[in-house]
Amino acid sequence: MLRQVQKQMSLHSILYNKISENHILKKINYVVDFSFINKLLEDSYCKNFGRPAKEPEMMCKLLFLQHLYILSDEKVIEEANLNLGYMYFLGINPEDELPDKSLLSKFRTQRLEEATLDEIITEIVRQCVEKGIIGGTSVSVDATHIEANTIRKTxxxxxxxxxxxxxxxxxxxxxxxxxxxxxxxxxxxxxxxxxxxxxxxxxxxxxxxxxxxxxxxxxxxxxxxxxxxxxxxxxxxxxxxxNQKGVRSIIDEDARVGRKSKNQEFYGYKTEFMMTADERIITSVRTADGAYVDGTYADELIEQTLKSGMKIEEVYGDKAYFRKPILNSIEEIKAKAYIPVSESVYRIDESEFSYNKDSDEWECREGNITVKKKYYKIKGKSRPDREGYKYYFEPEQCKRCPKHDECAKKSARKILQIGLNTIEFYEISQYQKTEEYLEKYKKRASIEGKNAELKRFHGLYRARGYGLLSVSMQSKLAAIAVNIKRIAAIAASKFCIFTLNIKIFSQYYKFCLN
The missing domain is CATH 1.20.1440 (de novo design (two linked rop proteins))
Structure with missing residues (x-):
């Protein structure tokens, strides 16, 4: 059962005064109140019977420390028994005993659920919004690959x-x-x-x-x-x-082969996350197998971010996210998408054709203009129906064109066939050539640094365990770890500015008195 009364700090807690005020674990305690975790997990414990259990808040904090400093279950318990900073963060007395490493493993697999980690991330972000740590309205979304903890077999x-x-x-x-x-x-x-x-x-x-x-x-x-x-x-x-695209290991049946690029493959999983573009704090995380198509969980990422109380006005992403359903979801929340046009969905060669939206006409590079437009729909048996518009050029005008023979090789008829959303995508592509868009889009670069941080310093380059659930929990715990670092850094800078303002005001006040 869970303890009903909070433990009183002992006399030995005076040792915590030796910890520097600039220590990351001391700064994060000033900003984020983790006590909500006990309430979040109370239903997974018996309230009235059984011996007192270790508080969920402390157990979760041990997992945060584990991913913050890339430690094993055994090592994090060993370090927490010696490190005053760890003890302070865990909220225990210096002389208190910590749980056995086996209990930490049981807590992670039997008590802690994937959805609970989502709620923890959301609550941490909500507190940051409430306390002014997060003030921006821009988010970036991206996916990164994670190598499986096993080899792929033929x-x-x-x-x-x-x-x-x-x-x-x-x-x-x-x-x-x-x-x-x-x-x-x-x-x-x-x-x-x-x-x-x-x-x-x-x-x-x-x-x-x-x-x-x-x-x-x-x-x-x-x-x-x-x-x-x-x-x-x-x-x-x-x-x-x-075809070597299914199961490749008996140990990890969820891992799949994915592609980093046209010529480079990987075997494992993909983690997709949304992050504030200004403060670089992760707001939501989703994990899938290596064959995952970027953007599939875009709606869930946006929904979880909004739950934290953050207002989204701008969404940044790479070309993989330039798809009509994703653009519609961004439009529904009245945000603006800063996502480069993808050639896979927008197949107009702008060096050959340009569009006039006022007259609803296409013009080729030789100055010929379309004179007629028709809607078309092709029913597909093995693929979705294709629909769009056919724009017809004046035949006589094309015959007199010096490029007539060159065009005839590409198409027997003088027809420009476009998709249903091509005109909308054309207008987006024109805006993306402006200085305003190019300057705005620079914000997206920050998410690449966060990708590198997760992999290089928090172990997300390789799965710790086996299976989608294990990797998903690893990804979310790593996200909480990088958030702790970032929140502490922002809080420290805001405190420095506040202290500097007080000093300036004090000096000005003394000057006025003199």
Whole structure:
């Protein structure tokens, strides 16, 4: 059960006076009140029975310290037993005992939930808004990749491991050795990759068939073996598996192959976060597998940011976020999007064509103007319907054009076919060439620095555990850690300005008296 009364600080707490006022953990305590965590997690504890539990606030703070200084469970407990700054931040007496490292692990996996971390981030940001630490109305959004805590295996090797796991599970569950096991093919000697995959798939199917036959023969339930077989079937029957886009590890089944660029891949996860552009404080975080498409969680990121009480007037992002649904979501909250036009959705060559919105006409580079417009819709069987407009140039005018033969090679008819949103995107692209936009867009660069900080100094370059839930919690705890650093820095600068103003006023007052 949780303690009902707050502990009184002992005489030994006078040692905390030795901690410098500039210490990051002392400064953050002046700004953020973490006591809300106890209220947030009280329902996960029994209120009236059981021995007194360690306060959720203290346990969460241990996790914050762990990600702030990149420590293991064992190391953070060891350091917290010696470091006065850590003890002060945890809110304990210097002589108090800290929990065992195993309790910290249990708290993280059994008490703390992913949604709870979202609420903690939101409440910290809300307090910053309330106290004036956050005063800006601009946010940036971006995604960064996280390497999985395991290697990616080829489908052949993975099928070999799946077969071995089925055999071992059967033998352990039934306490007998499986006889007449098919010999593992030497797939590495097969030069043709496609053939090697087919050979190993046949081998795995043979193993499954053999094990199933033994289960029926022995009349055993073999529940765990059946579950292992079912999991193996689920993996190999996924069309993405043999194309090397599905599961690549038995240890971490959630990790996927993603792309850093056209020529560079990675294996793991992607974390997407929203951050205030001026103060550089993270307001919301979402994590997905490596194949995640940037911007899919944009609505959730915006919604969580608004929950903190922050007003959003400007949203910054890279080309990946230039999609109509995202632009609409930004428009709904009456904010302005500063996102470069993406060539993948806006397919007009502006060196060839320009648009006049007053007359609703397109003009080619030779001065020919469209004279007719028609709406079109093409129904797609395997892909979404395509719709838009066709603009027709005057045929005679095109015939007299010196570029007629060159254009005829590109299109037999003198038609400009555009998408439904092309005109809107054209107007956006024209604004993005102005000095005003180019100056504003410089704000987005700050999020790249935050990406680097999360990876280099808070361990987000690689997953600590396995599975999407574990990586998601790691990402959110890392976000809280960088927020603690940033909030402390802003609070210190504001305090310095306040102190400087007092000194100036004092000097001016003495001058007036003289």
């Amino acid at each position: 489908p052949e090797r993975l099928m070999k491991h799946l077969a071995r796991k089925i055999i071992k599970t059967y033998e352990k569950e039934n306490n007998q050795v499986l006889e007449e096991i098919p010999e593992v093919p030497k797939y590495k000697e097969i030069e043709d990759h496609t053939e090697a995959k087919a050979v190993m798939k046949d081998y795995l199917e043979n193993v499954i068939s053999k094990v199933k036959k033994n289960i029926r023969k022995d009349c055993s339930e073999s529940i765990k073996t059946k579950e292992t077989i079912e999991k193996a079937r689920e993996i190999i029957e996924d069309p993405k598996f043999l």
